[in-house]
Amino acid sequence: MGFLDALLGRKQLKDPARDRLFALSTARITLEAELDLRPAGVGAVCFKSMSAAEFVRAEKDLHGLLDAVARDTGTKVERKTDDYGFEWLIAHDADFEDLVATIHLVGAELESRGFGPQLLAAVFRFDRAGQPAYWIYGYKRGAFWPFVPSGESTRRDNATELELKAKLEKELPIEEDTSRWFGTFDAPL
Amino acid sequence: MKRKAFGRDAGLTSRMVFTGFLLGALYVAFAAVLFNVLNVGLAPMIVISLGLAAFQYYTSDKLALAASGAKVVSADEAPELHAMVDRLCAMADLPKPRVAIVDTDVPNAFATGRSPKHAAVAVTRGLRERLEAKEIEGVLAHELAHIANRDVLVMTLASFFAMLAALLTRFALYAGMFGGGYGRRNDNGGNQVPVWLIVLAVSMVTYAISFVLIRTISRYREYGADRGSALLTGAPEYLMSALQKISGQMTRIPQRDLREMEGMSALFIIPTRVKRATGEWFMDHPPLEKRLARLAEIAREMGRPVA
Numbered sequence: 001m002g003f004l005d006a007l008l009g010r011k012q013l014k015d016p017a018r019d020r021l022f023a024l025s026t027a028r029i030t031l032e033a034e035l036d037l038r039p040a041g042v043g044a045v046c047f048k049s050m051s052a053a054e055f056v057r058a059e060k061d062l063h064g065l066l067d068a069v070a071r072d073t074g075t076k077v078e079r080k081t082d083d084y085g086f087e088w089l090i091a092h093d094a095d096f097e098d099l100v101a102t103i104h105l106v107g108a109e110l111e112s113r114g115f116g117p118q119l120l121a122a123v124f125r126f127d128r129a130g131q132p133a134y135w136i137y138g139y140k141r142g143a144f145w146p147f148v149p150s151g152e153s154t155r156r157d158n159a160t161e162l163e164l165k166a167k168l169e170k171e172l173p174i175e176e177d178t179s180r181w182f183g184t185f186d187a188p189l
Numbered sequence: 190m191k192r193k194a195f196g197r198d199a200g201l202t203s204r205m206v207f208t209g210f211l212l213g214a215l216y217v218a219f220a221a222v223l224f225n226v227l228n229v230g231l232a233p234m235i236v237i238s239l240g241l242a243a244f245q246y247y248t249s250d251k252l253a254l255a256a257s258g259a260k261v262v263s264a265d266e267a268p269e270l271h272a273m274v275d276r277l278c279a280m281a282d283l284p285k286p287r288v289a290i291v292d293t294d295v296p297n298a299f300a301t302g303r304s305p306k307h308a309a310v311a312v313t314r315g316l317r318e319r320l321e322a323k324e325i326e327g328v329l330a331h332e333l334a335h336i337a338n339r340d341v342l343v344m345t346l347a348s349f350f351a352m353l354a355a356l357l358t359r360f361a362l363y364a365g366m367f368g369g370g371y372g373r374r375n376d377n378g379g380n381q382v383p384v385w386l387i388v389l390a391v392s393m394v395t396y397a398i399s400f401v402l403i404r405t406i407s408r409y410r411e412y413g414a415d416r417g418s419a420l421l422t423g424a425p426e427y428l429m430s431a432l433q434k435i436s437g438q439m440t441r442i443p444q445r446d447l448r449e450m451e452g453m454s455a456l457f458i459i460p461t462r463v464k465r466a467t468g469e470w471f472m473d474h475p476p477l478e479k480r481l482a483r484l485a486e487i488a489r490e491m492g493r494p495v496a
Contacts, residue, residue, distance in 0.1 A: 120448065185446050
């Protein structure tokens, strides 16, 4: 972890979004104890790519960084483009803290290059009996919201989502306005 | 600690008692003022409003069902609904109420009846179409909690006084318009306020205050029924999502994808909804946010082991 700590220590500025993303690391215990939800070992950052040379450079550097992280923690990162034209950087790591740190790193790196507005959301997958439940983190509002697809195409399990909010609102910054709880159906994770 | 079927919330109970007490105190003062200003006409009015209240109380189930156009359905006509009510009544140790359906698209439900023995619970067609089975169960449990808590009796008592005040207001208006049947002028001064005007003002104020207090009691009863439902089903999250769906489109969890909304509101920081503080005084149901917050509190409570 020494290498990662060094990386995360780069920014001396107080970054509210950073602290908020890491809240999920501790919330995970409640998720497992109260709701039997376990991390699926996969998380992703979803962002809108730009053709600008500066952005391409930033992405190249980011991949260099991620390769270094992969050597250090064993986190695997793959890249996908979805039908909406968004880029996904998908990280696989059985160690949940490392996973959150990697996801944070991607966001922080893009933000520090001035591409913060391109960031849409970070998505973390949890599983209960093989059924996925996602925590989505909106960069714009610095808050999490639950997303539990119910199997059918664009249906979601509102009851479970509200239960997740009820049991975790003391530990996680949760988006208060439920009309903003947009899902990411058929996300690549 | 043993869990009770319908839950005790000490704070809520004490607030209910306090509100009830305030209501009573208000009428004592009201009666005193009236007796000092005029010494006739009160008794017959009280008898009339008592009669009306009694009528309302004894026919509450028929009245409510008729007013809403609900049809009582048999177990053959709505088996799954009856099965749910059967199960919940067994859990709550309540006699089974009549089950009715209102043929309207608006998702809603209500319970009525002066006692658990004379109760009816009704749901609308819209509710059955829009909600999942477990959500309907949460709503039914909420209505059964109303029955178990004798809320019809409580609200009838509370509104009796408001009715009385309304009656007096009308009486005073009537008396004023037709030459003041009981306002005798004193001879110790020419320019005094006619008695009927005082009665009118007093009963108007009384009615306004009791209106607010009744709604306050009513909101507390709703919280109580939400709590009862949560404890009866053991799964408050279904009632939460049912309330979300019933409450209309404003706070609904969206069905759309985040990426579709890109460039629209999802990406901008917009101040969250403005809080309404005063509006609450005149509502007989608590605002959705507060109900959900309390249910969330209960959900967290339930997650903890019982000592």
